[in-house]
Amino acid sequence: MLSTLKSFGLTGIDGFTVDVEIDIVGGLPRIDIVGLGDTAVKESKERVKSAIRNSGLEFLPKSITLNLAPADIKKEGPIYDLAFAVGILSASEQITTKDYKDYIILGELSLDGKVKKVRGVLPMLISARSKGFRNFIIPKENENEASFIENINCYAFSSLAQVVAFLNRDVNKENYLVKTKRFADIATKNTNKLDFENVKGQKMAKRALEIAAAGGHNVLMIGPPGSGKSMLAKCFSGILPDLTFEEALEVTKIHSVAGELDLNEGIITERPFRTPHHTATAISLTGGGAHAKPGEISLAHNGVLFLDEFPEYSRHLIETLRQPLEDGYITVARNLLTITYPASFTLIASMNPCPCGNYGSKDRECSCSPTQIHKYLSKLSGPIMDRIDIHVEVDNITYKELNAENKEEPTAKIKERVDKARAVQLERFKNSKVFSNAKMSVPQMKKFCPLSGDCQRLMETAFTNLKLSARAHDRILKVARTIADLEGEENIRPEHIAEAISYRGLDRKYFK
């Protein structure tokens, strides 16, 4: 007996249809799985066998061949367990209808016959929907992920027995149908995040982060240990604009593929904030590997990648960020396949001004030798610094400041201004592929950042008197554009340029 079912597989975050073919013939009892499956697929036969038996069904002692087509693409994970089981039961006529042909079947089985969650349900559903599939059988645990996709019928099950009853039309279909939820209903507004209200002082850093959020600029924070760099970075994702539904789906897709999705929520409603440690490997950052998974930079897609102690990351690691910072995606090539993951994030890096951290501090003496400081600072390569628009210094605050009574501005208020500035930019770039000032191309800069005579004179004197490096020019212009947007100004004015220049600390002589 032969039966054919549909399932799905993933390369990167896009899916492909997998035909699951089951052939049962007489002969010595055995199961063979072919079709370039990984170990998890090969081991599937033991799970399927036990699951069928423990669900009160019969597993025929016959010669069974399972094939996953197309046979030249590698398939990973236990997601085909349920499809195998349904196929075998159908071939052995324990499932009597041919209804299964209408569904894409996804799910892992446990030995006792339970259907368990699998990775990447959301991207598979989205991808399958675009290929014209409408009906799905998925694990109950993945139900939340599926509930935000419109125009599909998803049926969620927690055991093999339920699936069999369902396919045999013994139960009401509607009982298992996943109800669609609306994104707007659950999109929470920064519930339990750190609020800028709780960060005392640090006015300059807050302003710099506000500009960064408004224009999509990358930021480098420089300051001694314990000055609140990490705290500021954590607050930062709160002032970024809310995720749109499309962005949320994209983020959720990546997290789903990586198996990092909180299954109770189903969809990610807040901008991700990722903080890989500086001992991370290049692959954990970029993604890929033998069982290709998105890396930290893709998990930070549409959110924030925070690299604490920036110079401690190996040179090699930091250089891998160059392409994604420029293009917003990363392409990893492995011997079997080449995968592209989205990776458009805001980089927030932090560092000490020197190895001991006290260089330039008012009240503590730096114990580093000039050579040490020079070596430490020279770890920041030019190409990476070229992609960081804003450098801001953060210093320890005094006890008095810490206990000051004055109210600090809450995140919500800053966010309002950021949202406004973003709206201006969306309008400005509506016919291009760019969404923010930070990503402006050179011709766009010419068009959108015209400088008046006053501004040009200021730029000129600034360059000669402050000895700014040439690479600072474009950065200053972009940041000045964002500052003008925050003020609701059509044209860049000298004071905007002056402020933008103040965020170029590392280009300056006084830091050498």
Add this chain to the structure above:
Amino acid sequence: MKKKILTYLSLAEIPNKKMEAVMEIVEENGIDDIRKLVADKGVMSVLSANEYANLAKKFDVFDSYVKNLKSDGIEVIIIDDENYPNRLKDLPDAPLLLYVKGDASLLNSDCFSIVGTRIPSNYGKFVTEKLARELAEAGLTIVSGLAYGVDSLSHRSALEVGGKTIAVLGGGLNHIYPEANTNLAEEMMKKGLVISEYPPFSPPTKYTFPLRNRIIAGLSLGTLITEASKKSGTIHTKDYTLDYGRDLFAVPGNINSSKSELPNELIRSSQAECVIEVDDILKFYGIDGVKKEEKTVEVSFDEQTILNLLKDGEQDFDYLAQKSQLPTNILNSCLTTLEIRGLIRRMPSKTFMLA
């Protein structure tokens, strides 16, 4: 001929003291050829076995070595030469020859050295830059040792105002130390002068740095110490300066700052003249300072507020924000504008001070 023999001895890395002894023998015996020099018994007895072997070995490479010096733009000046610095000549331990690259005429100009710690405080940086600039503007040649901190700040400040400056290295001219100052050294070879008593291929060692300080002190009319701790290597320069009977100047600093220990102590013990403005040095030498016209700069109300707040010394950004009550963006842009106009200085960790 003397120049040839001295260069040859220097190439063989014979120390200054022994060079002198050898030169005495050369004069007594009337040696006029380096072949004879190597064969001379008296020379042999002055040098150690190693040194002698080295001398004999370098024999063949001598000509190509001298040629290389020329193509590198390096000039050799010996103690008999006219452009050998007069102030250095009479010293008991004057180097017998100097390798120089750049404008050699600076050696006999009015030299004045500025030395101090390699890690100056914000105050130290401010003082060094200000005084170096003003002294260079008044026509003095700023001498220092190309080290990090006060040394390189002095050189840079002199170059910035188009002044003259000399760096004295602790190693050969092809071994710029610290490496990070290579660009500075190259600029000085074009616009100023870089000198060393060691042959170009010779790397600096921890013994050569204190020794080159004698050249810094000996070359100069006087020496200014802006910031240095009691354990600093600046002590050597101070000692040489006093030994040679040159003038010592020091800038007072906070009594709780380790970096002002040495200058404060020198002022207390009257070993150094106290310097609080450039005229303290210029008047000492009877030089008329360049009178700068007091420029009246127009500043906005907000900018004036900031200038007033900075009158009591350096302040950090948060203090200024709190006292001036200016919004962050306006404060930031005012500070940058003031800085561009040269009215204030920005220091690390967002600290500001009047220029």
